[in-house]
Ligand code: 2AM
């Protein structure tokens with residue numbers, strides 16, 4: 001992407017994220033209409049939809065040739081990542097949003113010809129904006145994030161993990177996951193994939209293993225994490241698929257091979 005184009009996208013995306021967040025904050029204490037999607041724990045509120053519609057209208061007005069790939073259905077149906085694609089999760093961590101009124105994020109990734117160029121993750125209630133431009137490093141607000149530590153070992157690592165995957169399930173051998181829980185220093189579960197990536201980039205956790213994420217859950221996070229040296233793939237080690245649901249394993253490169261080999265046994 002040309003520098004001038006990057007600058008325009010950075011200014012606009014950041015402005016829209018802050019505007020969207022202000023709108024969420026101004027309405028989140030009113031009674032919310034809450035619906036369920038694929039199951040009774042899969043929540044969506046009117047603010048998820050309203051926030052996505054806000055981004056859709058801004059993008060279509062300012063960048064009419066760009067595409068939007070997003071969770072709540074106001075984006076485009078895509079069969080490829082040609083051109084410029086905004087991959088947006090308007091509220092990532094909807095369950096946290098509903099139950100905790102914090103620990104949720106707005107996630108915006110901008111891809112050009114399939115390559116992640118710009119990523120933003122905004123932790124709305126903590127007012128922390130994570131951002132990255134490909135090749136230019138990652139930031140937490142205005143502070144540049146250091147590269148990941150290069151001395152992490154499995155036994156000194158913390159892994160982000162939805163506890164579901166340590167229960168019997170049809171995606172991954174839970175016994176191996178349980179062994180990983182024992183062999184690492186510990187696990188954490190934040191309930192927002194975008195924030196999980198943000199915390200990976202900060203080095204607060206060293207790995208993140210999960211069996212179902214959509215592209216908008218990790219699109220920004222992958223770009224930001226790569227800028228500090230992190231690896232993001234599917235849980236079988238294959239490159240991520242930007243059009244479909246993925247298993248995901250993201251980690252510090254020191255432990256990536258060890259964990260995949262010893263603890264990730266897909267069914
Ligand atoms: P969401 O809040 O935008 O739906 C929760 O562990 C994390 O997984 C959140 O980032 C959540 O995104 C995501 N997720 C992906 N698919 C989900 C599903 N079917 N139900 C609930 N959370 C899902």
Ligand code: CA
Pocket residue numbers: 042043044071094
């Ligand atoms: Ca959702």
Ligand code: CA
Pocket residue numbers: 089091092093193216217
């Ligand atoms: Ca999400």
Ligand code: CA
Pocket residue numbers: 048071089090091092093094
């Ligand atoms: Ca969402």
